[in-house]
Amino acid sequence: MQQTEDAQARPGQWLLVAVAWTLVGVPLLWGVFMTFQKAMLLFK
Amino acid sequence: MAGLLDRERTIARPGFNRWLVPPAALAIHLSIGQAYAYSVFKLPLTRVLGITEPAAGDWTQKQLQWIFTLFFVVLGLSAALFGRWLERVGPRKAGVVAAFCWGGGYMISALGVHLHSIWLLYLGNGVIGGTGLGLGYISPVSTLIKWFPDRRGMATGMAIMGFGGGAMIGAPLADALMKHYASATSVGVWQTFVTMGGIYFVAMLCGAFGYRLPPPGWKPFGWTAPVRQRAMITLRNVHVDRAIRTPQFWLLWLVLCMNVSAGIGVLEQASPMIQEVFSGAVSASAAAGFVGLLSLFNIGGRIFWASLSDYLGRKRTYLAFFSLGFLLYAAVPFAGKIGSVPLFVAIFCVILTMYGGGFATIPAYLADMFGTQYVGAIHGRLLTAWSTAGVLGPVLVNYIRQYQIDRGVPPADAYNVTMYVLAGLLVVGFLSNLAVKPVAERHYLAETEPAGGSGPAGRGAPQGA
Numbered sequence: 001m002q003q004t005e006d007a008q009a010r011p012g013q014w015l016l017v018a019v020a021w022t023l024v025g026v027p028l029l030w031g032v033f034m035t036f037q038k039a040m041l042l043f044k
Numbered sequence: 045m046a047g048l049l050d051r052e053r054t055i056a057r058p059g060f061n062r063w064l065v066p067p068a069a070l071a072i073h074l075s076i077g078q079a080y081a082y083s084v085f086k087l088p089l090t091r092v093l094g095i096t097e098p099a100a101g102d103w104t105q106k107q108l109q110w111i112f113t114l115f116f117v118v119l120g121l122s123a124a125l126f127g128r129w130l131e132r133v134g135p136r137k138a139g140v141v142a143a144f145c146w147g148g149g150y151m152i153s154a155l156g157v158h159l160h161s162i163w164l165l166y167l168g169n170g171v172i173g174g175t176g177l178g179l180g181y182i183s184p185v186s187t188l189i190k191w192f193p194d195r196r197g198m199a200t201g202m203a204i205m206g207f208g209g210g211a212m213i214g215a216p217l218a219d220a221l222m223k224h225y226a227s228a229t230s231v232g233v234w235q236t237f238v239t240m241g242g243i244y245f246v247a248m249l250c251g252a253f254g255y256r257l258p259p260p261g262w263k264p265f266g267w268t269a270p271v272r273q274r275a276m277i278t279l280r281n282v283h284v285d286r287a288i289r290t291p292q293f294w295l296l297w298l299v300l301c302m303n304v305s306a307g308i309g310v311l312e313q314a315s316p317m318i319q320e321v322f323s324g325a326v327s328a329s330a331a332a333g334f335v336g337l338l339s340l341f342n343i344g345g346r347i348f349w350a351s352l353s354d355y356l357g358r359k360r361t362y363l364a365f366f367s368l369g370f371l372l373y374a375a376v377p378f379a380g381k382i383g384s385v386p387l388f389v390a391i392f393c394v395i396l397t398m399y400g401g402g403f404a405t406i407p408a409y410l411a412d413m414f415g416t417q418y419v420g421a422i423h424g425r426l427l428t429a430w431s432t433a434g435v436l437g438p439v440l441v442n443y444i445r446q447y448q449i450d451r452g453v454p455p456a457d458a459y460n461v462t463m464y465v466l467a468g469l470l471v472v473g474f475l476s477n478l479a480v481k482p483v484a485e486r487h488y489l490a491e492t493e494p495a496g497g498s499g500p501a502g503r504g505a506p507q508g509a
Binding site: 010013014016017020021023024025027028030031032034035036038039040041042043044 | 059060061063064067068070071074206209210211212213214215216250254329330331332333334335336337339340343389
């Protein structure tokens with residue numbers, strides 16, 4: 001099969017990437033923060 | 045609608061940014077990862093009739109435990125059964141079906157709580173939800189591997205990290221929602237199920253519609269496939285039906301099963317274990333903190349070890365898991381004997397990174413051994429090892445502990461033999477991993493051979509991978 005070099009991602013797509021990562025990153029970080037708070041109980 | 049879900053409609057246009065695919069995968073994995081946090085519903089579900097305390101006719105914890113067991117047994121079965129279908133229809137359709145099953149399962153279970161029918165809970169969360177769990181879990185794997193031929197481990201590690209992270213979001217969210225909905229006449233569980241089912245359904249649909257497949261022959265900009273082929277990374281493909289007839293598949297099955305059995309057994313028993321080993325020194329709330337800390341290391345290990353495997357190689361990464369794991373499990377009784385809580389905690393934190401790392405690295409290991417074309421389906425079948433481990437690990441830990449206690453061993457020492465047995469499991473894993481060699485020539489699809497009846501599967505496979 002022929003290999004095709006893909007062009008670099010369109011510049012506008014990086015904004016979309018930032019939005020997409022924020023949408024999944026914020027709840028994930030919230031979950032990590034909540035768990036971290038819980039984990040701190042071990043050291044009290 | 046059907047056209048929108050077709051594999052052909054998911055082929056990315058030129059200029060598509062591949063970094064959009066991991067968040068799509070994360071949206072799905074963060075949703076289904078709630079399964080790990082299902083225990084948060086356990087106590088409220090035992091008080092559905094009594095509200096403040098269990099009443100006659102309320103469900104017992106033993107009855108509810110079956111939902112958790114069903115989750116992981118059905119996960120393995122659905123991943124194994126539908127893996128090939130997923131490769132044929134593409135990740136978007138599979139993701140949408142997973143969203144309907146996972147979100148719909150919660151809705152059926154909400155009805156089950158409302159009508160107080162345990163069978164509706166088994167059907168909703170356990171069977172239908174478990175099917176969504178399996179489909180959702182494997183849906184992004186081959187797509188990510190195809191988009192990241194240069195960093196397979198990191199790519200699958202990111203998605204599978206989301207599965208661990210899902211519990212971290214799901215547990216406090218469910219807790220907050222149940223508090224919000226609780227009233228004098230309701231524990232608030234069915235309302236929480238409806239809300240969470242709706243949220244997860246939307247999040248998973250967004251993820252499924254975010255999936256894109258690379259066009260045929262695509263490779264990352266500026267990346268060239270290594271000229272010198274590495275023995276443990278194939279450029280060719282083995283059909284899924286053929287793969288399960290190779291010794292490599294079963295060796296990797298054992299590798300995953302042993303790694304997960306040891307880790308899951310500890311994870312399930314972590315809270316009572318630390319309280320019993322350090323009786324009087326560790327409170328129940330500190331033990332809950334210990335469980336939280338293990339969860340953090342579990343998800344951290346998924347991205348850390350999977351990314352590291354891109355440089356170390358998969359076989360060496362698993363050799364590190366098993367050799368280091370063996371030493372650490374064997375050292376647990378020592379930490380208990382000298383009464384060192386920090387050492388005990390540190391040992392289990394490292395162990396849990398390798399438990400998570402084992403999950404996250406296995407898809408890349410499979411792609412290295414069998415090629416990228418059927419890796420989703422092969423991974424699906426390998427997940428039966430997880431189902432097996434989900435039963436084996438906790439059973440081993442609980443039964444050996446109970447046997448020790450019945451023989452008069454003090455609770456503080458009751459886990460010592462268990463740790464040695466778990467270390468023994470890692471020896472089996474070590475030897476299995478050591479025996480993994482490149483797949484025999486006869487198993488590969490010929491260059492001219494069609495995709496073995498799986499339709500367009502593999503058209504997006506990067507030949508340069």
